[in-house]
Amino acid sequence: MKLKSYGYKVCYKTQGSNKWKVYLVTNTYELARWHVRWYERDPPKHLKCVVWDIFPIQTMSEYKVRWRGCPF
Numbered sequence: 001m002k003l004k005s006y007g008y009k010v011c012y013k014t015q016g017s018n019k020w021k022v023y024l025v026t027n028t029y030e031l032a033r034w035h036v037r038w039y040e041r042d043p044p045k046h047l048k049c050v051v052w053d054i055f056p057i058q059t060m061s062e063y064k065v066r067w068r069g070c071p072f
Contacts, residue, residue, distance in 0.1 A: 005029075005056040005057060005058060006056075006057040006058070006059070006060065006062070006063035007025055007026060007027050007056075007057045007063060007066070007067075008025070008026050008027075008028070008029055008031075008032040008054050008055065008056055008057065009022045009024075009025055009032075009054070009055045009056075009057060009066065010022070010023050010024045010025075010026065010032050010035050010036060010039075010052065010053075010054055011023060011052070011053055011054070011055055012039075012047060012050040012051065012052050012053075013050065013051055013053075014049065014050050014051075015049050015050070015051065020053070020055070022066070023039075023052075025057070025066045025067065029054070032054045033054065036052045036053070036054060039052050040052055
């Protein structure tokens, strides 16, 4: 059974840490993959030696929290 996804979170964690931090939220998996490939190739200046991963947003309540304050 496929789980319903409301979007995707691009998350990172520093090496040696167990806590994932959300970096950005996208609507499609393809866009999330594109961001991960981009950040692995050219990481942001303040994030060195991090591991990137993609997690689905599976509940409507999490979706509302993640998109709250979206500038567009």
